[in-house]
Amino acid sequence: MARTGYNKVPMSPWPIAISASVFGVAIGLIWYLTDEVSFSMYFYLGMVSFFLGMALTGWWSDIIEESTFLGNHTSHVVLNLRWGFYLFILSEVWFFFSLFWAFFTASVGEISMQGVGAQWPPVGMEGMYPWGVPFLNTVVLVSSGLWATTAHKAVKVHSSISLDTLRGIRLSAKWWKVGLLCLGITIVLGVYFTYLQIHEYYSSSFSMSDGAYGSVFFVLTGFHGLHVIIGTVYLSVCWIRLLKKHFSYKHHQFGLDSCMWYWHFVDAVWIVVFLSVYVWGNQ
Structure with missing residues (x-):
């Protein structure tokens, strides 16, 4: 055949x-x-x-x-995997779009029904102060994206260097160590973000059962937090694979590429969450 x-x-x-x-x-x-x-x-x-x-x-x-x-995984297989992951990210975009739609429908609808003097969060509820833990979370996640990009570039350089010469072996090892370090820092920042998010939930003055505000807040930020946890696990798998030198010379690195796309997507979603839910939603 x-x-x-x-x-x-x-x-x-x-x-x-x-x-x-x-x-x-x-x-x-x-x-x-x-x-x-x-x-x-x-x-x-x-x-x-x-x-x-x-x-x-x-x-x-x-x-x-x-x-x-x-x-x-031939070039045809990798190409199909890439397109499959593009479609997966697109489905995630629409998933979060539906959650943001619910948030703005609830918030704008609440203000419209109450008329003059209306506010969001509703009267009697105290929203999250945006410039405390939420802003720190934003700095942590955006910083993790920068470290992830550095790690991605380092691994690409590492996997592009031929090991035929002693100089090539040393140069490849150097970029391999840089990739391990930067990817490790990204994982630590992802874990720290999750810790801060859990701390924020425990210190919240409202719960998911406290009306539309509590429901959309916890569903939106909770699903994003779940994606951060999944992304952190994904990064950890890539770190172990990099440690075992799976992304070596002439080996494709689609696993790491897709991980980086996913992590940057999570970063971008959090920026929208911060600006809409925490900043605009507490005016």
């Missing part, structure tokens, strides 16, 4: 396992939001989250094996 440049993916249990686990997590979150907290609830959420993590680990391991060790 003639080679076509494409890779026929073998049967895998991971897509259905991940779909079932994500559905289980969604059911658990609905349970958490609509019922009293109990041990059985936490046990269920822990179990489905564990199975989701195991399924993701297995799927990512298979993909890394196919691309790095088996050489199945």
Whole structure:
């Protein structure tokens, strides 16, 4: 049979396992939001989250094996992966667009119904002060984007240097270390952002059940925080792969490329969240 440049993916249990686990997590979150907290609830959420993590680990391991060790990711396959990830980012754009639509519908609608003297947040609710923890979070996340860009550039230089000479080996090792350092700093900043977000939630004077303001605030910032956590895990996987020198000379680095696109997308969404929810939403 003639080679076509494409890779026929073998049967895998991971897509259905991940779909079932994500559905289980969604059911658990609905349970958490609509019922009293109990041990059985936490046990269920822990179990489905564990199975989701195991399924993701297995799927990512298979993909890394196919691309790095088996050489199945030809230029045609990588091109398809890139377009697939572009469409995934586009779907995320529309997802957050719907959340921002809900926020502005709730806020502008509240002001319109109350008429003269109306305000947002509603009377009796104290919104988050934008120039404290939210502004610090903005600085942290934007800084992480700059460190991520530096790491990306360093890895590109590292993977473009031939190892045929001693000078090439030394130069490649130098940029490899720079990439590890910058990517590690990005991960630390991502973890710090999550810590600050959790601290902000605990210090909040309102909850998700406090009307439209509480609902749209926690849903919008919560889903963004979830994306930051996912991006941090993604960065950590790329850091381990870089440590093991998977992105070496003449090896494609789509995994790192897609990670950088995702992280910059999360950065951009947070800037819009900060300006609309924290700054404009507290005028």
